[in-house]
Amino acid sequence: MNRFLSIAFLLTPFFGFSQCSVSLGDDIVQCNGNPFTLEPVYSGGIGQDSLRIVYDATQGQSGLVGASQVYIHSGIQTVPFGPWEYVIGNWGLNDGVGQMTSLGNNLWSITLNVEDYYGYPGGTNVIGLWMIFRNGDGSASGRDNNGNDIFLETSNNNASTFGGVSATDIAGGTGSFSWSTGAQTTTINVTQSGSYTVTYTDGLGCVSTDEIQVTFGSGNVQVNLGPDMSLCDGESITLDAGSGFSSYDWSSGASTQTLVVTEPGDYAVTVTDQAGCTGIDLINIQTGTSPVADFEYNAVVGTTVSFTDIGSGATTIYWDFNGDGNTDATSAEGASVEYDFGSESVFGVVMIAENGCGADTSSQNVLVQDVGIEELKSKLGFSAYPNPVNEQVSFGFSNQSALIQTFAMMDVQGRVIFSKSNIVGTKAIVDLSSFIPGTYLLKVETSEGIIYERILKQ
Numbered sequence: 001m002n003r004f005l006s007i008a009f010l011l012t013p014f015f016g017f018s019q020c021s022v023s024l025g026d027d028i029v030q031c032n033g034n035p036f037t038l039e040p041v042y043s044g045g046i047g048q049d050s051l052r053i054v055y056d057a058t059q060g061q062s063g064l065v066g067a068s069q070v071y072i073h074s075g076i077q078t079v080p081f082g083p084w085e086y087v088i089g090n091w092g093l094n095d096g097v098g099q100m101t102s103l104g105n106n107l108w109s110i111t112l113n114v115e116d117y118y119g120y121p122g123g124t125n126v127i128g129l130w131m132i133f134r135n136g137d138g139s140a141s142g143r144d145n146n147g148n149d150i151f152l153e154t155s156n157n158n159a160s161t162f163g164g165v166s167a168t169d170i171a172g173g174t175g176s177f178s179w180s181t182g183a184q185t186t187t188i189n190v191t192q193s194g195s196y197t198v199t200y201t202d203g204l205g206c207v208s209t210d211e212i213q214v215t216f217g218s219g220n221v222q223v224n225l226g227p228d229m230s231l232c233d234g235e236s237i238t239l240d241a242g243s244g245f246s247s248y249d250w251s252s253g254a255s256t257q258t259l260v261v262t263e264p265g266d267y268a269v270t271v272t273d274q275a276g277c278t279g280i281d282l283i284n285i286q287t288g289t290s291p292v293a294d295f296e297y298n299a300v301v302g303t304t305v306s307f308t309d310i311g312s313g314a315t316t317i318y319w320d321f322n323g324d325g326n327t328d329a330t331s332a333e334g335a336s337v338e339y340d341f342g343s344e345s346v347f348g349v350v351m352i353a354e355n356g357c358g359a360d361t362s363s364q365n366v367l368v369q370d371v372g373i374e375e376l377k378s379k380l381g382f383s384a385y386p387n388p389v390n391e392q393v394s395f396g397f398s399n400q401s402a403l404i405q406t407f408a409m410m411d412v413q414g415r416v417i418f419s420k421s422n423i424v425g426t427k428a429i430v431d432l433s434s435f436i437p438g439t440y441l442l443k444v445e446t447s448e449g450i451i452y453e454r455i456l457k458q
Contacts, residue, residue, distance in 0.1 A: 019044075019045070020043060020045065020175075020201075020202040020204075020206035020207070020208045021043050021044070021200075021208050022040045022041070022042040022198060022199075022200035022208040022210050023040060023041045024040050024198060024210045024212035025041070026212075027212055027213040027214070027215075028212065028213075028214050029215045029217065029276045029277060030190075030215070030216045031221065031275070031278070032217070033216055033217055035189055035190060036190055037188070037189055038189075038198075038214075039186070040186075040187075040198050040200065042202075043202075044201075044202020044206055044208070045202050045203055045204040045206060046202075049170065049171055050111050050112060050176075050201075050203070050205065051114055051154070051167055051169060052109060052110070052111040052168045052169075052184075053072065053109065053110050053111075053112075053129075053152070053166075054108070054165070054166050055072070055100065055107070055108045055133055055142070055165055056106065056107055056164040057106040057108065057142055057164075058106050058164075059145075059163060060143055060144045060150075060162060060164045061143050061144070061145065061146070061147045062133075062141075062143070062164075063135075064106075064133060064135060064141070064142045065106055066106070067135045068135075068136070069099065069136040070099075070102075070108040070134070070142075071097070071098045071100065071133065071135070071136070072089070072098045072100055072131055072132075073098060073131065073134065074088055074089065074098070074129050074132075075088065075118065075129070075130050075131075076114070076118050076120060076124075076126050076128070076130070077126070077128050077130060078120075078124055078125055078126060078127060080127060082127070086120045088117060091134065091138045092134075092138030094137060098110070100133075101178070101201075101209070103180065103182070104180045105182075107182070109199070111170065111176055111201040111205060112205060113205065114129075114154070126154060126155065127153065127154070127155050128152050128154045128155060128156075129151070129152045129154060130149050130150070130151055131149065131151075131152065132149050142164075144162040145162065150164075152165060154167070175200060175201060176200070177199070177200055177201075178198070178199040178201075179196065179198050179199075180197040180198075190214055193215045193216045194213075195211060195212070196213075197209060197211045197212075198210055215275055215276070217273065217275040217276075220279065221245075221273050221277045223269060223280065223281045224242070224281055225239050225240075225269065225282075225283040227283075228283060228284040228286065229283070229286070229288075230286050230287065230288025230355070231262075231286065232288040232290070232356065232358070233289075233357075235357075236262045238258050238259070238260050238261070239258060239261060239269070239283065240257065241258070241259075241271055241281075242257070245271040245272060245273055246272050246273060247272045248269060249270040249271075250269050251266070251268040251269070261285055264285045265285055266283070266284050266285075267282070268281065268283075269281060288355070288357040290313065290355070290357045290358040290360065291314040291354060291355045291357075291358065291359065292312045292313060292353065293311045293314070293351050293353035294309075294310050294311040295349075295364070296310050297349070297364075299368075300338055300450070301449075302340070303368050304338055304339065305338065305339055306338045307319065307336065307338075307339065307349065307351070308335070309331065309333060309334055309335060309351070309353070311351075312333075313355055314332075314333045314353035314355055314360075315332075315356070316330060316331075316354050317330060317332070317333065317352065317354070318330055318352040318354065319339070319349070319350075320349070320350040320351075321339045321349050322341075323347065323348035323350060323363075329415070341368045346365050346366065346368070348364075348366075349364055350362075350363045351363070376449050376451055377451055379448070380397045380398075380399045380402040380446065380448055381397050381398030381402075382397055382444075382453070383395065383396065384442060384453050387455055387456060388456040388457070388458045389432055389456070389458065390457075390458050391432060392432065393429070393430050393432060393442075393455055394429050395427070395429075395430070395442065395453070396425075396427030396428065397426045397427075397446070399426075400426060401448075402426060402446050402447060403423075403425070404423040404425065404444060404445075404446060405421070405423060405445045405446060406419065407419070407428060407430070408443045409432070409435075409440050409443075409455070410440065410443060411438075417435070417440070430442070432455070432457050435457045437457050438456075439454055439455070439456055440454070440455045440456075440457060441453070441454060442454075442455050
């Protein structure tokens, strides 16, 4: 039987008013995409212990799904299986008595101090609460699965046979929080974009709500103006911050995607994407000058000659040792390279010095003469075997006074492929099993001088 229908409705007793507030701050754009914690700032009064009741309008026999307002009509039970007593609520009146707070998703809550709310005398034995729910004008209601009044047994850890109602005891003075996510903690961890609402109820039952919009960016905004550059006389450089951003802010005051630079200096750009996230990059433009090509050379041993850049301003130097128009080696400004010409003759050596502002060429005829490697080999008793070789070649000296200091395997352009130093002894082994077939140059530095030996890898 629906006991509620036989109970006269009572007016709400007078309670004191309190002021409370809760704020989540301004809307947030999380540009780095990392989760973060929402923590409200709140203030409110301290009250007695209270009870927070949550009602799910989708449960039981309910006409309140999608309702814009929900009220609770309730009373206490003081004897086992007893009727409604000290009833609070005015059916059909939209007067705020028993009005609940929406948590979203058809969830509604109310927080109350049981003794003050129902106004029963001190010392009354309260077994539980009777309740039903309605909309603002009383035209729709919510009851349990069988259409009966709902009973919450507060004397038994707020147990109820109806799953659409739950209750939580709240210690006096702590207040309570209810989030649109369903959480009831002071803070929540936010991982995705959306609108988040928190409802704060202080210890005196005062309710305050705030909402915040959170937008997650896709990650840190990346903008790249490229490496530092040189500005050559009479030229200009166009800096490009990239497309797809909602705004551009250059240190020069420009607001375009690209910037034409005609003077050296530091230039910075700040870009903003559609989510409001920003990225920044800085580039230094230096005064550039054309390079000057010049070189000197010295015989090393045999038909190997060392060449050294003595020009200025080059970032890359290209060497053509036999004048055939092909690049035989490259080097940096001021560096040296060695080249074995393989025979005695006069070779036209061409050097091209290059940087971002242009290129310059220097050429010299170089006389290459063997400087006596064979005499040194004979003196030290040098040998390398087997040669030709498939896998390992052994080399060393019969003269025990000659010690190997370092050795290296180079290709015919003089580029070092393998080297080893701090050798102890007069013999060593080189593994050529991983080398491609061809001619290589073994360079051995000894206590008596430097020896070169051609090695044929089969």
